[in-house]
Amino acid sequence: MSKPTLRSYQKPQKLADYPLGTASEAGYLVTKNSGWRNERPIITDACINCLQCYLYCPDGVIFKTEHGLDIDYDFCKGCGICEKICPKQAIKMEVE
């Protein structure tokens, strides 16, 4: 799984800390999205690893692991598309 992770960020203290023009490192994340969520999806044992939730997640937060699928809760917004798309009802939305 290759996806950006949360990076540390300090507001520049001097002008030279700013980039030239409006160009900076791609995929540089400094804030989470977890606070946007009221409910979190939980992948249950009913999962058959069909990958529909992985494919249709607008945020790409569902990822493959050696033991099946997992969710990056730092960036999951809790939209529930995964729950809807799952053919086996293997994803449950749980109130935060």
Place this chain on the structure above:
Amino acid sequence: MSNKITAKTITDSEFFYGHKACAGCGGSLAVRIALKVLGEEAISVLPAGCMSAVGFNYPHLCFSNNSIISTFAGTASMLTGVEAGARAVGIKNFKTVGLAGDGGTADIGIQALSGAIDRNDDILYICYDNEAYMNTGIQKSGLTPFGAKTTTTPSGENVHGNIRPKKNLFEIVAAHDIPYAATASIGNLPDFINKIEKASKIKGTAYIHVVAPCPIGWGIPVNETIEIARKMMDCGLWYLAEYENGQFKLNKNPRYFSSVEDYLLAQGRFKHLAATDIETLAAQRDAKWAAIRKIWNTTEEEL
């Protein structure tokens, strides 16, 4: 076909990640999938609009591939410059892709898009169509369908939302005799993925028009984005098609349609429609499909 990109074989890398799009955003799914198919060699150009607004907030930058925001009108012209510039400085194995919304494509950006197709620049242009200016808060665009209520096409006693039909941008683009154009929907990602892959191998301009519902603008729950996209195809108000070698081809030719009324009334933006409005839309659908089936190549293909 076994060599097609599937959920199993598509790269694990995420190129549009940590973005600030609304929960359940269809546009962000379209962009995410497009970049996963194109990979790290994609150089993407996004105009002012939802996806640039949610992806490029310094210092929080959500595209892992090379990406740039263009002016609202300038997606295609900047793609042209990026493509020429990349070649000029000797970069090899790159793919320039435009990711623009319906307003940025069908309204303010259509001149630059037309120019790029006319030059047959080696670019891929993907329009994610959510049927209104969603970034500014749901205003009518040239791709807003007949009857839809937006903040600039309110529904009332006299006018029931937008009074004009949706521009047929797929056929406008095809009329340039573009090497490749296709329609798609985030309701059918395998089809969308195949079309992106096909388009990425086209030498010259390729265009994909992907419907990507906006739950807020359409007035649906945020978890129903995919469902509503599927209903739109099932009821025949959207179709999957391609234009290639001067021919139109219908990818899926359903024997019968689901109810237009069910599709429309599932959405807040159509709640006000009268029975006659719904009949008008159904009649427009039937006329369009009659024309398609008469003129286009309707050979069914595996999807």
Place this chain on the structure above:
Amino acid sequence: MIEIRWHGRGGQGAFTAAKILGAASLIDNKFSLAFPSFGPERRGAPIQAFNKIDGKAIIDRSEIKSCDYLIFLDDTLFSDDYLKDLKDDGIALINTATPDKFSDFSQIQSIDANQIALKIIRKPISNTAMLGALASISDDVSLSSLQQASDLYLSATNAAKNQLILRESFEYFKEVR
């Protein structure tokens, strides 16, 4: 400073003649400006072109009001009023088949440039012939420089013929005189 105004019609090559004259001045180790009447050129419409020639760099880019030479590529473009734009010792050079019409004016010299051009290139294109004529009546440009410069702006296929036109029109005034 020598100031020249060309009168022609769009397509007759008045500005080309001005450019050749300017380039010839460069070969003569002089300085010059050549410029068209500014604006869109429409085929057949009356147009003007201008030259300023001097021994030092020309930095005055204002309009030419008083001319040392007025050159008409076509006698239908001529009117008596234009003579007011000539300096006291200025000369108007007119391409005409009917020189008698202009014989009352002491400042006018005429040549049937069309006839020379027709004979050599079978087209009534008078600009090259008028350049040869100018070199003949003026010390401000040399025939040899015009011959060199004309190769820069005229089509290579007609190079030899243009040289003939320049030579013949140049000789014309030498004989008349």
Place this chain on the structure above:
Amino acid sequence: MTKAFLSGNDAFAEGVRLARPQVISIYPITPQTTVVERLSEMVEDSSLKSELIHVESEHSALSCAIGASAMGARTFTATSSQGLLYMAECLQYASGGRFPIVMMNANRSTALPWNIYGDQRDSLSQLDCGWIQVYVEDAQESLDMALQSYRIAENPLISTPVMVNLDGFVLTHTYETVEIPSQTDADRFLPPFQTENKMSLANPKNLAFSVGPENNMEFKYIQHKAMLDSRRVIEETDAKFAEIFGRSYGGLTQGYRIDDADYILITLGSITGLCREVVDELRERGEKVGLLKLRFLRPFPSDDLVAALESAKAIGVLEKDISFGYEGTVYTNVNSVIAKNGLRLETYNFIAGLGGRDISRENIATIFRHLQTGGQHVNFIGLGVTIDE
């Protein structure tokens, strides 16, 4: 080095050729058109190796150039008048993104009324767009500044686009003798373009991003500082140019007989030559007059102005421009320097040449008389009617 008889546009195209831009976006507009025609011919005959792109509008011309610059390519485009206004959005985009594009602008009046002739209202209306603006006087300076502009723009400390302004027709379409430098010398003067402000597959970047209130002002300050710093780079570039080519323009301004002048006329662009001749004539009559040509309007040559004007009694600004309801834009800028530095002198504004109106020797003599006798501050020169009172 060769000598040729070229128009201002032709000369500029030669300068562009010598700069070896990698991407050129072209769209025609009178009186810029012949420069893009020349460049097209150069690409056709292989004397210029460049990606030549026929865009469908001026907005696209600059948008395309920005895209190419964002890949690290040296780029060129050209425009005029309505075209400059049509690309106005992209002007600020290019400067804010710090893309060192060089663009030629054929100065032309702006509609309405429609008018294709030269005045400077187009570029002066865009003085605040963040571009370095230079105004040239003749075809030689046009060629030379095409070359110099790239070196200024691409300096890593500056990284700011440059707009080179040529007076429409009077300069763009007037043929004169021009020295064309050799490619070898041009290459010695202008190294290949290198920047960190670009995308690359090895080092992916996100460009042209949003910056909210918490950082935005710093970005704008940095942009401002680069423009201020460009004053030194402009002077260094001119000195380097003189070293290689033997021609120098004096940096941001060019003075003429100003050392002991009581009355100084400030000019820009192609009218300067005729004004010099009038200065010479008046000097012969013992009048202590001089001239200061503003070559750059952004960055504004504040220090040069103070040095040149501090001992003058009165100065005038001659410009082909009017900011309706006030005065000429250049005049406003000049007065600001004078006020800030406490210079005690009278200032006058002479608005002339609008819509291509000829500015004659007599007009300029009148202006110098006005400087000496005093009178109204803002004056329209060459109006063909009396002003109704």
